[in-house]
Amino acid sequence: MTESTAGDPAPLALDPSSATPLYRQVRALLEDQLARGVYGPSRPMPSTRYLAQALGVSRNTVALAYQELTGAGLVESRPRSGLYPVNLAPTSTTPRTTRRDRTIQMDWQPRLERHQAGLHQLPVTKAPAFPEWQDYPYPFISAQPEMKSFPARSWQRAMVAALHNPHLTYSVRDAGDSDDPLLLEALCNEILPSRGVHATTDEVLMTSGAQQGLSLIADVLLGPTSTVVVENPGYVDAWQICSRIGASVVPVPTDQWGAVIEDAPGFDAIYLTPSHHHPTNVTLSLPRRRLLMDQLADRDAFVIEDDYDSEFRFRGQPTPSLKAMDTSGRVLYIGSFSKFLAAGLRLGFVVGHPEVIAALRAERHNRSKHLAGHLQRALGIFITSGDYHKVLRGQRRRLRANWDTLTAAVNRYLPLPDEGGSYPPGGVSLWYTAPAEIDCKRWALRAREHGVLVADGSRYYFPGTWRNHNLRLGYSSLRTEQIEPGIRALAAALP
Amino acid sequence: MTESTAGDPAPLALDPSSATPLYRQVRALLEDQLARGVYGPSRPMPSTRYLAQALGVSRNTVALAYQELTGAGLVESRPRSGLYPVNLAPTSTTPRTTRRDRTIQMDWQPRLERHQAGLHQLPVTKAPAFPEWQDYPYPFISAQPEMKSFPARSWQRAMVAALHNPHLTYSVRDAGDSDDPLLLEALCNEILPSRGVHATTDEVLMTSGAQQGLSLIADVLLGPTSTVVVENPGYVDAWQICSRIGASVVPVPTDQWGAVIEDAPGFDAIYLTPSHHHPTNVTLSLPRRRLLMDQLADRDAFVIEDDYDSEFRFRGQPTPSLKAMDTSGRVLYIGSFSKFLAAGLRLGFVVGHPEVIAALRAERHNRSKHLAGHLQRALGIFITSGDYHKVLRGQRRRLRANWDTLTAAVNRYLPLPDEGGSYPPGGVSLWYTAPAEIDCKRWALRAREHGVLVADGSRYYFPGTWRNHNLRLGYSSLRTEQIEPGIRALAAALP
Numbered sequence A, B: 001m002t003e004s005t006a007g008d009p010a011p012l013a014l015d016p017s018s019a020t021p022l023y024r025q026v027r028a029l030l031e032d033q034l035a036r037g038v039y040g041p042s043r044p045m046p047s048t049r050y051l052a053q054a055l056g057v058s059r060n061t062v063a064l065a066y067q068e069l070t071g072a073g074l075v076e077s078r079p080r081s082g083l084y085p086v087n088l089a090p091t092s093t094t095p096r097t098t099r100r101d102r103t104i105q106m107d108w109q110p111r112l113e114r115h116q117a118g119l120h121q122l123p124v125t126k127a128p129a130f131p132e133w134q135d136y137p138y139p140f141i142s143a144q145p146e147m148k149s150f151p152a153r154s155w156q157r158a159m160v161a162a163l164h165n166p167h168l169t170y171s172v173r174d175a176g177d178s179d180d181p182l183l184l185e186a187l188c189n190e191i192l193p194s195r196g197v198h199a200t201t202d203e204v205l206m207t208s209g210a211q212q213g214l215s216l217i218a219d220v221l222l223g224p225t226s227t228v229v230v231e232n233p234g235y236v237d238a239w240q241i242c243s244r245i246g247a248s249v250v251p252v253p254t255d256q257w258g259a260v261i262e263d264a265p266g267f268d269a270i271y272l273t274p275s276h277h278h279p280t281n282v283t284l285s286l287p288r289r290r291l292l293m294d295q296l297a298d299r300d301a302f303v304i305e306d307d308y309d310s311e312f313r314f315r316g317q318p319t320p321s322l323k324a325m326d327t328s329g330r331v332l333y334i335g336s337f338s339k340f341l342a343a344g345l346r347l348g349f350v351v352g353h354p355e356v357i358a359a360l361r362a363e364r365h366n367r368s369k370h371l372a373g374h375l376q377r378a379l380g381i382f383i384t385s386g387d388y389h390k391v392l393r394g395q396r397r398r399l400r401a402n403w404d405t406l407t408a409a410v411n412r413y414l415p416l417p418d419e420g421g422s423y424p425p426g427g428v429s430l431w432y433t434a435p436a437e438i439d440c441k442r443w444a445l446r447a448r449e450h451g452v453l454v455a456d457g458s459r460y461y462f463p464g465t466w467r468n469h470n471l472r473l474g475y476s477s478l479r480t481e482q483i484e485p486g487i488r489a490l491a492a493a494l495p
Helices: A022-035 A048-055 A059-071 A109-117 A152-161 A168-172 A181-195 A209-221 A236-243 A286-299 A338-345 A354-368 A373-384 A387-413 A440-449 A480-492 B022-035 B048-055 B059-071 B109-117 B152-161 B168-172 B181-195 B209-221 B236-243 B286-299 B354-368 B373-384 B387-413 B440-449 B480-492
Strands: A075-078 A082-085 A138-140 A204-207 A227-232 A248-255 A269-272 A302-306 A331-336 A348-351 A429-433 A452-456 A470-474 B075-078 B082-085 B138-140 B204-207 B227-232 B248-255 B269-272 B302-306 B331-336 B348-351 B429-433 B452-456 B470-474
Touching: A022 A059, A048 A059, A059 A075, A109 B209, A109 B354, A138 A470, A138 A480, A152 A373, A152 A387, A152 B152, A168 A373, A181 A204, A181 A331, A181 A373, A181 A387, A204 A209, A204 A354, A209 A236, A209 A302, A209 A331, A209 A338, A209 A348, A209 A354, A209 B109, A209 B354, A227 A236, A236 A248, A236 B354, A286 A302, A338 A387, A338 B168, A338 B373, A354 B109, A354 B209, A354 B236, A373 A387, A373 B373, A387 A429, A387 A480, A440 A452, A440 A470, A440 A480, A452 A480, B022 B059, B048 B059, B059 B075, B138 B470, B138 B480, B152 B373, B152 B387, B168 B373, B181 B204, B181 B331, B181 B373, B181 B387, B204 B209, B204 B354, B209 B236, B209 B269, B209 B302, B209 B331, B209 B348, B209 B354, B227 B236, B236 B248, B286 B302, B348 B354, B373 B387, B387 B429, B387 B480, B440 B452, B440 B470, B440 B480, B452 B480
Parallel strands: A138 A452, A227 A248, A227 A269, A269 A302, A302 A331, B138 B452, B227 B248, B227 B269, B269 B302, B302 B331
Antiparallel strands: A075 A082, A204 A348, A331 A348, A429 A470, A452 A470, B075 B082, B204 B348, B331 B348, B429 B470, B452 B470
């Protein structure tokens, strides 16, 4: 590539004493010039060599700045020609003779593509959603509540109470960027301690499900230069959320002790589901947890811990959260009421350092102000009234019964691989491994004709690492008595 | 390693005919005992030799089970003592001398600053929020509902109905990125037509208040190279939302006919509150609307129309929305139930081209999936039951009475500028202009001592264009009978 030396030297005053890295300062200068139209189709960007000399910085510094501008879609390289500003307004400059016909429809596509182009979207399959799940007698999925066991009565009681004094004000007020104080107290006092998390209310932010927590963290703390390690197989939405802001998303494999931490490359953040790995349901082992926590300080990295279904452990002690081991403030803890109550209510939260929470709060304000007051107040009442713990015990009993029935049925009716079937006791789904010769993708499709809705495991693998040996058998959306006949129907659908 | 032989032999019934390997069965038994607290700091795990004998299995089998338990972090060996259950409480980690001190707190500031540095934030004052508004006898604000006139009973009826068949499913399901079909139909059939907007359900997206609609549009359709024209004075949050993604935000002045469109420079998008300009409450004139619509195609630009309180027009015909004039698909229409119901419920929507709506929907999924199903379903029921229109009529009557009382009281008790006081009949607030010599900022502060909460107008001006001649008298948060005494108290606070 030949680079032009015909640049505009411009003001170009860098401040070496500034806390802002030099390459960022260079980038800002160039962005300013780009915005002022200094460069154009017939005027390329100054060469790296020229600019390094003019600014008195290394060529690496300039190269880094250009790399970011290219990544941001502001400049592009043309073969044997150099770097040019991207022409972002293709049609606006055309001359006009007469007034345009106002009924000519706007073409939104270029604008939408421009947006998409800036994103380094992973070519992942979307996480499986089964909108028609209720049409199936045996929905072995985990995202949906089982209607009969949704605590409609106690939830209704809380929603109604939230519309009376002294609660009404909190249910309907414009809360600015704040959260419901009753709910924050209830979370800190009655929910988090059982996860080993001891937080004050300024360390908690209410979010619209775990999803909002994750996307706020990605947008506020990560960027195009960040590397985020994720579990493989894993939570596809998390990959999307990180990759859409341009971060590099790097998978590490998982085994029966959870994510293989020792294989993780350098990273800025790691997204984990340590209590019950999504989707295999295994628990991250203590030695790996220790290894991870030791690495964090060395790497100046942080953990995003998604504890989405930690309430559900049926045998043994619940494994403590990573946050409970966090002595250096490097764990951001994401919780959710989606599995316990219902995903459709969109209730979640983030626990972290007060400074981080304040920044996430400011960004949440720009996005959607606060979470609906009525839902927050009702959840606060639901917890403090004791209904939460009562319902939780009932749900645990139900899910434990489902797990027992399911593991027995799987071992009895489904073909098992040589190493046998053994399943971690907890969570809301079972990760079934089939003998190598079975095509699970085909099996899951055939199962539908037998009334069984089930996600084949391939959907959870990182692009390029696809494997076809698993089914994810969610058992939270069924009644216990549906399970054995459901597994028999699944067996009957074997390809 | 010497292992203790003092174990609890327990029931320990293995099933040699099971498909589960023996070592897995041993592991399950031990896990169960661990969970029940059989072993502890002073009680080690049984030795391999003892357990092999007691269970009638080989020592290798037991050793394999222990190996897994150790790997899972459930037991650990202590030198010259044996295997012990791991104390899972956070303090269990013994201090280490060589390893890095894990209690050194992470410094989040550089990361947060790195993020902030990427943003070209406008130095705007935050929009006024008055969390303590209920402590004042006369809260002349507009963001908050008047508790007595909030339709608690009919809203409660809708929320309860949404928890029964056939609605419950829609209230609690994980809807993926979709919206409640009942609510979309109700919006398209019963709400939008009165605004002159005729849309199909694929042209509508439900949002967490108008704020989410605006921020989705900014994030998906605008970027660092975009220019967004906004009204001055105007809605401060909109400026923040556009400037935080790096867009250039350019103010145009407003007069008694709304935003001075003819002064607008080139732009990619223009954000307007044409029905009732925020905060002055004037309506964008028809000639300016025509001029604007003509400019759009020439500029290949689009309008973000925030119709946040269009329900409230007390005299004459409601001005049609800009969207109703939109023959080229260049208007994105944002609506809200914040003023009519309550801001705290966070219910809003966007109407636009199906391709745009699909892109906003995908981004909303990454941010927060969907809006809480229970709220959506309740709002759908609220509208289709006829309660919406009944409540709307009542609210209009109340606000009309408030407006009549307020304009009379202002003209009677407050000093007026030479041009007199004349106020557009509609909206939820009155933009009062004081004689030039009065310091309104000081007046608003002094008013608090007289029990009056009111926003001084300077808060709504673009950075660098600050003016101090106005008060924004919101009248939706008061009962009618509070208004005259409130204005008298305000007059008494004149500096």
